[in-house]
Amino acid sequence: MKTRLEPDEIGVGQELHPLKKIITQEKINTYVSAAEDYNPIHVDPEFAKKTPFKSTIAPGYQVLAYLSEMMSRDFGEKWITGGVMDVRLLKPVFPGDELHIGGRLAEKKKEKSAYFISFEVWIKNQRDEDVVVGHASVTY
């Protein structure tokens, strides 16, 4: 069984091991195929040229899955049975973008027998711009 993080192993201010992802149109197309959500802004370059973005963009949900990957990597089953993610999507993600996914422990407390740990989380692009910001927490 994969080793996950335990509350005693992490302190406030500590950062999670970051992830790096490169977005491609192929990955976007694959995601849209799985979701069966054919919004042309994601898959139709001709349509997308006429939008303010001038390009296709990745589905927000596809990008948010990377934050979930980071949390499930470190908290495993606890993320699936007690995780909360609350984020704002600030900038579009384009094919070719390089994303850096990270998190920092902001709060940790124990009430009775339950732990609550909350992280500031972010996704930045290759220009160090915030693409997604918010919080992810686990209660267990």
Next chain:
Amino acid sequence: MEFPTYRYTLRPDIIKTYLEAVEESDSLYTDEEQDTQSLFGHPVVPPTTIAIYVTPSRVLKTIKNKPPSGLIQTGQRFEFYHPIRIGETVTVKASIDDLYQKKGRNYVVLKGEGVNEQGQRAAVSYLTFIWPSQS
């Protein structure tokens, strides 16, 4: 406003494509070996697959005045409660949780909840998006 309840099966081929798209390979979602599998005892779907079974296009297909193409997602809240086994059929309840205007734009908060085959609330999604202007 509540939408009609619908059901959606998280078929193995859909999950496989989803995992490929988001480059996820955690053993929670892929491990079929009994000696290494998770506390759940079997592979489960990534909790964010609620983004597959609760999408505006699935939920809003039941209404007359569909939004034009080009919904822009500006916010998202996920709450995860119970696992869903790969291949399970979830029952989806959806509603409009909030409507508001900001800087001349119309925002919609779409709430969707997936219930697994054990009758447990598996996950809840609150999607905030801008309702596209008619052009």
